[in-house]
Amino acid sequence: MPVIEAEPYEFAFEPATAALVIIDMQRDFLESGGFGESLGNDVSQLRRTIEPTRHLLEAARGAGLTVIHTREGHRPDLADLAPAKKVRGNPALKIGDPAPMGRLLVRGEPGHDIIPELYPLPGEPVIDKPGKGAFYATDLDAILKHRGIKQLIVCGVTTEVCVNTTVREANDRGFDCLVLADCTGSYFPEFQAMGLAMIKAQGGIFGWVAPSAALLAALVP
Numbered sequence: 353m354p355v356i357e358a359e360p361y362e363f364a365f366e367p368a369t370a371a372l373v374i375i376d377m378q379r380d381f382l383e384s385g386g387f388g389e390s391l392g393n394d395v396s397q398l399r400r401t402i403e404p405t406r407h408l409l410e411a412a413r414g415a416g417l418t419v420i421h422t423r424e425g426h427r428p429d430l431a432d433l434a435p436a437k438k439v440r441g442n443p444a445l446k447i448g449d450p451a452p453m454g455r456l457l458v459r460g461e462p463g464h465d466i467i468p469e470l471y472p473l474p475g476e477p478v479i480d481k482p483g484k485g486a487f488y489a490t491d492l493d494a495i496l497k498h499r500g501i502k503q504l505i506v507c508g509v510t511t512e513v514c515v516n517t518t519v520r521e522a523n524d525r526g527f528d529c530l531v532l533a534d535c536t537g538s539y540f541p542e543f544q545a546m547g548l549a550m551i552k553a554q555g556g557i558f559g560w561v562a563p564s565a566a567l568l569a570a571l572v573p
C-alpha cells in the first residue's frame with residue numbers, strides 16, 4: 353500500500369478504494385465576469401491551482417482512479433435556491449441575475465460549467481450541488497458507496513468554503529480525506545493557510561494535507 357508523506361502524519365493511500373474529487377472548478381469562480389467576481393473577489397488568486405490539478409487529473413485518469421467533479425449552482429427556475437442564500441451580503445448582482453457568462457450560478461449557463469482545462473470526460477460523474485457541501489441534497493454519498501470508495505483525494509475551490517464544508521461532511525460519513533494544498537485555492541491567502549490548518553489540526557481532525565507531488569509519486573511510479 354503506497355504511503356503518502358502528509359500532515360499531520362502519513363496517509364495510507366489505497367488506490368482501489370480512493371476517488372479524486374474536484375470541487376467547483378467552474379468558470380463562475382475562476383474567470384472574470386462570474387459569481388466569484390460579482391462578490392468582489394480577485395479571481396486571479398485561484399488560477400495557480402489549475403496547472404497542478406490538471407497534472408494530477410491526468411495521472412489519476414492514467415492510474416484508473418475514480419474521478420468525480422462537482423459544480424455549485426441552481427435550477428434555472430431557482431426553486432432550489434434558499435432565499436437566505438440569495439440575499440446574503442445584499443449583493444448588487446444576485447444568483448440568477450444576468451452577467452457576462454450568463455445567469456450567475458445557474459445550471460446550463462456558460463459560467464456554471466467547469467473550466468476547459470479540467471473538463472470532465474464522459475463517464476466521470478458530475479455532481480450538481482445547491483449548497484457549499486457536496487453531500488447536501490446530492491447523490492454523492494450513494495455514488496461513492498456503490499463504488500466502494502473509502503478515501504477522497506480532494507482538490508478545488510474555495511478552500512475555506514466548499515472544500516472545507518465537503519471535507520467535514522465526508523469525515524462525518526466515515527471517509528478519509530487527503531486535501532492537496534497546491535490544488536486548492538482561496539481568494540484570501542490567509543484563509544488558504546487557515547483552511548488547510550483547520551483540516552490537519554488536532555491529529556487530523558478532518559483529514560490530511562499534502563502537496564500534489566506527494567500523491568503523484570505514488571500514482572506515477
Ligand code: C5J
Pocket residue numbers: 375376381424484509510511513514515
Ligand atoms: C463559494 C465555493 N465560495 N465553491 N463557493 O461560494 O467555495
